[in-house]
Amino acid sequence: MKHVLKLLSLLVVISALWIGLLQASIIPQSHTWLLPIYFIVSLGCYGLLMVGVGLMRFPTCPEEALLLQQDIAEAKDFLKQKGVDVGSD
Amino acid sequence: MDAAKNKYSIIVPTYNERLNIALIVYLIFKHLRDVDFEIIVVDDGSPDGTQEVVKHLQRLYGEDRILLRPRAKKLGLGTAYIHGLKHVSGNFVVIMDADLSHHPKYLPSFIKKQLETGASIVTGTRYVTGGGVHGWNLMRKLTSRGANVLAQTLLWPGVSDLTGSFRLYKKSVLEDVISSCVSKGYVFQMEMIVRASRKGYHIEEVPITFVDRVFGSSKLGGSEIVEYLKGLIYLMITT
Numbered sequence: 322m323k324h325v326l327k328l329l330s331l332l333v334v335i336s337a338l339w340i341g342l343l344q345a346s347i348i349p350q351s352h353t354w355l356l357p358i359y360f361i362v363s364l365g366c367y368g369l370l371m372v373g374v375g376l377m378r379f380p381t382c383p384e385e386a387l388l389l390q391q392d393i394a395e396a397k398d399f400l401k402q403k404g405v406d407v408g409s410d
Numbered sequence: 411m412d413a414a415k416n417k418y419s420i421i422v423p424t425y426n427e428r429l430n431i432a433l434i435v436y437l438i439f440k441h442l443r444d445v446d447f448e449i450i451v452v453d454d455g456s457p458d459g460t461q462e463v464v465k466h467l468q469r470l471y472g473e474d475r476i477l478l479r480p481r482a483k484k485l486g487l488g489t490a491y492i493h494g495l496k497h498v499s500g501n502f503v504v505i506m507d508a509d510l511s512h513h514p515k516y517l518p519s520f521i522k523k524q525l526e527t528g529a530s531i532v533t534g535t536r537y538v539t540g541g542g543v544h545g546w547n548l549m550r551k552l553t554s555r556g557a558n559v560l561a562q563t564l565l566w567p568g569v570s571d572l573t574g575s576f577r578l579y580k581k582s583v584l585e586d587v588i589s590s591c592v593s594k595g596y597v598f599q600m601e602m603i604v605r606a607s608r609k610g611y612h613i614e615e616v617p618i619t620f621v622d623r624v625f626g627s628s629k630l631g632g633s634e635i636v637e638y639l640k641g642l643i644y645l646m647i648t649t
Contacts, residue, residue, distance in 0.1 A: 323646075323647060323648065323649065324565060324566070324608070324645070324646050324647075324649050325646045325647045328564075328646070368559055368560075368563060371559045372552070372555050372556050372559050375537075375555040375558070375559065376548075376551060376552055376555050379537075379543070379551050379555065380536070380537065380538070380539060380540075380541055380542035380543070381542050381543060381544060382541075382542035382543070382544050382619040382621075383544055385513075385542070385544050385619040385621050386544045386545070386621050389510065389513065389621050392433075392437060392513070392515075393433055393510070396432070396433040396436040396437060397433070399436055400432050400433075400436060403470050404466070405432050405463065405466050405467065405470065406428075406432075406463060406466070407429060407432055407433075
């Protein structure tokens, strides 16, 4: 099944639940009508939270730049000895 | 699978990487001492003399270890892999960038992970503990994180780093997946891993560090963002 169809079926199930709630009147109708908005807003907030948390915890590796420079120097030494052209880019 | 009989073909597409290709070849040989491998350089007619350097490296390391399979002009990454695949003699294929953002020192960990788990694909991820990125400013990290959250929400891809291009594939799996991919650029990398995931292939991840030395010169502009969004929608509909 194409992914978009999976998402649409999920949407259909959620909509069916929502309509069911509207019919059954377990929760006052005024609240039930607003449920989709609450859902979308929550989803948006969750997304923003995930972006924010991810940004704070974004893994960085400044030491890798140094290690890379060392590796490059080592490689250049070896290659120069063997006559490979490693002049500046 | 008998580990001793595995051969790893490393496809490296190049365009104007006359210096980096020599460095990366040296580092690959340094980190894969007891491994049977070959490096397939797919050069798209670089005007800076990349191919001359590769030929010199062939004399140094052996033409059976370094294969130069060039193309006439810049034809894109996806087709570069397809072209490289035709010359692969190994049962595993590694794809990696030539600009040293992908460090060959991680190759042993890819191989080890695959042997331990029997995975069809091992993909490098920059976004987990043990991995990381250096050289990105806050805006770039924000874009990356936002793009990732969006992709995770919309696609449920099963991997943490969708646009990464440092991967190890079983040769048969790569051939199968690549034949159904049509996108270009980094959307191509996303399409590859998403399609593989949909087909049920066993995918494992290893942390990698990514040192971006060209960030200053390559900006992530509005058009890239639009391309990305179009790519996401395309993948939602077709996978």
